[in-house]
Amino acid sequence: MSELGFEGRVAVITGAGRGLGRAYALLLAAKGAKVVVNDPGATISGDSGDAGVAAAVVEEITAAGGIAVASTDSVATAQGGRAIVATAIEAFGRIDIIVHNAGNNRYAPLAQMSYEDFDAVLDVHLRGAFHVVRPAFPLMCEAGYGRVVLTSSIGGLYGNHRVANYGAAKAGLIGLSNVIALEGAEHGVRCNVIVPAALTRLAEGIDTSAYPPMDPELAAPVVGWLAHESCSITGEMLVSIAGRVARAFIAETPGVYQPSWSIEDVGARIDDIRATEDPWILPVVPSGHIDHITKSFATAMKGSTHVG
Structure with a gap:
């Protein structure tokens, strides 16, 4: 297996001053990429800043x-x-490469979460991705090449307590990634989502003594591959947690067709509606959106011919 490198490539990595972002920056730089280490040095809540955080990673890279x-x-x-x-x-x-890793969090139960705290988290995670990708995307399309890696979370996939803002932002990033993948496909621009878990400062206050090894460096190679020219996928999600790498995906059950429904019908057939045998997995690229409509219409047309 030949070693993969990034010679001649330029990578922008947000939130690269600490934790996962720092690990990504160090790895890509060690493999030959020229790296923009972006980090305002903010606290977990997104307040204040320390310009020395990004500078310290730059010093590490240049020293190596x-x-x-x-x-x-x-x-x-x-x-x-x-x-x-x-x-x-x-x-x-x-x-050539954007890895949007920047993040913050402001914890509160849903019933107590302020509008300010909701927006502050969306501003960094979801709007932050748009703010960086929007000016870079036309440049990538014009160049005929690009790799975009956005960061979601199991909180975005499955939710969690006290993080309505974080969960909403991380779920939104999946939709944004799909659009980037679709619109970038004809221009050589690929976009995927990393769903990482690592022991970083976000784990402060949590008893992690029974956790397996979860250093940020364990997740970095997954991002490295997604950012590499050899990356063969787009519009997908890869999970990385404690050495396990997996694909997360959205699927639909085949469902049930009826020419008309009542509330009672839905209740009576809910088990059939939810049955997960033979699921539909519709790849975003090239045509998941169209495939969904086509298959749904075909089911309706087939069902209607057997009615009456």
């Missing part, structure tokens, strides 16, 4: 013989997103 520049702009605004992409263009003349 790599090439990197720091960016302390925030992904939470459109202006910040444009500035991050501009840093890559000004420093290296191009942008």
Whole structure:
């Protein structure tokens, strides 16, 4: 197996000053990528900032013989997103890879969560992805190449307590990734989602003594492959937790066709509706959206011919 490298590629990694983002930046730089280390050095809640956080990772990379520049702009605004992409263009003349890893969190039960705390988390995770991808995407399409990796979470897939803001943002990133994958397909731009779990500062206060090894470096190679030119998938989600790498996907049951329904009918047939045998798995690219409609219409047409 030949070793995969990133020579000649320019990567922007948000939230790269600590934890998972730092691991991604160090790995891609060690493999030859020129890296924009973006991190305003904010707290977990997204407050304040420390410009030294990004600079420290740049120093690590350059000390090891790599090439990197720091960016302390925030992904939470459109202006910040444009500035991050501009840093890559000004420093290296191009942008090939975006890994949107930046994140924050503000915990509260749903009944007590403030509108401010809800928006503050969406601003970094979901809107932050758009703010960075939006100015970079046309450049990637024009160049005929791009790799975008967005970060979701098991909180986005399955939910969790006290994180309505985080769960909503992480679920939204899946939809955004699908659109990027669809619109980028004809231009050589691929987009996928990483669903990582690692012991970072977000785990502070949690008893992790019984956890298996979950260092950020364990998840970094998955992101590295998704960011590499050899990545063969798009519009998909890969999970990485404690050394286990898996695909997460959305599926539908075949469902039940009737020419008309009552409330009582739905209740009477709910077990058949929910039956997961022979599920539909519709790949986003090239035509999951169309396939869904086509299969649904075909079921209806077939069912209608057997009615009466």
